[in-house]
Amino acid sequence: MSFSVFKTDQWQKLTFNKKKEALQELENEMAEKQGRTARNIETARLPMDGYYDGIRASGSLFINENYLKVDCKNYEAMEIIIHEGRHAYQDDAIVAYIADSIETCGLNNKPDILVIASWMRNLLVYNQPHGGLVSKIRYRFQPRERDAFDYAYDEMQSFVALFSGDTFFRGYIDDKTLIREDWKSKEEVFLSSVNSSSSCEDYCSKDTFDMYNIFVKKYCKILFTSYGESHHIFL
Numbered sequence: 691m692s693f694s695v696f697k698t699d700q701w702q703k704l705t706f707n708k709k710k711e712a713l714q715e716l717e718n719e720m721a722e723k724q725g726r727t728a729r730n731i732e733t734a735r736l737p738m739d740g741y742y743d744g745i746r747a748s749g750s751l752f753i754n755e756n757y758l759k760v761d762c763k764n765y766e767a768m769e770i771i772i773h774e775g776r777h778a779y780q781d782d783a784i785v786a787y788i789a790d791s792i793e794t795c796g797l798n799n800k801p802d803i804l805v806i807a808s809w810m811r812n813l814l815v816y817n818q819p820h821g822g823l824v825s826k827i828r829y830r831f832q833p834r835e836r837d838a839f840d841y842a843y844d845e846m847q848s849f850v851a852l853f854s855g856d857t858f859f860r861g862y863i864d865d866k867t868l869i870r871e872d873w874k875s876k877e878e879v880f881l882s883s884v885n886s887s888s889s890c891e892d893y894c895s896k897d898t899f900d901m902y903n904i905f906v907k908k909y910c911k912i913l914f915t916s917y918g919e920s921h922h923i924f925l
């Protein structure tokens with residue numbers, strides 16, 4: 691696709707449905723780049739920017755419809771789709787690992803088993819960004835979110851040359867970089883609170899919990915074989 695459709699002067703001319711189509715094409719491109727199946731983009735009235743309806747259901751990427759109703763949230767909308775799509779990649783890696791097909795599943799830049807394990811465990815002890823600063827920090831730096839935020843940030847940076855003539859893009863990047871630096875300064879707080887995260891039963895579904903148990907069995911077996919028994923404590 692031509693990503694230039696996301697430039698502010700072109701984005702402003704698109705109808706709601708054309709904006710949605712552009713975001714679907716972006717997801718298709720990102721999925722191809724990552725070697726995974728593209729998900730459907732859905733718009734909805736949401737209390738948050740977006741989410742990925744993962745393993746349990748349709749697997750769609752949802753974006754808050756407000757991002758398509760205004761003309762100046764083009765780059766934020768791109769970032770949301772890239773971020774949520776990265777969660778799809780994380781889940782595809784988990785599913786492929788459980789199915790013993792991580793080597794043949796087609797995913798590009800396959801993550802290390804320890805990284806996949808951290809994503810799996812995070813499904814169980816997922817921290818919602820509700821409440822005060824500490825819960826927002828726990829949300830931002832848990833393994834799945836840290837990875838998705840970093841990935842989306844890097845991908846958006848890769849468009850600097852293409853969108854260089856657009857002052858909206860420069861403003862977007864400047865804002866994001868400031869926010870990112872601010873988060874980094876809070877990371878220490880997160881590291882001191884990481885040992886008191888929520889318990890899994892509060893959040894996860896039975897499907898996720900069952901999958902986790904299968905994962906643990908396979909994962910421990912691999913670690914016992916490869917690294918020795920003590921490493922299972924990483925999970």
Ligand SMILES: [Zn+2]
Nearest residue numbers: 773777835838
């Ligand atoms: Zn996320």
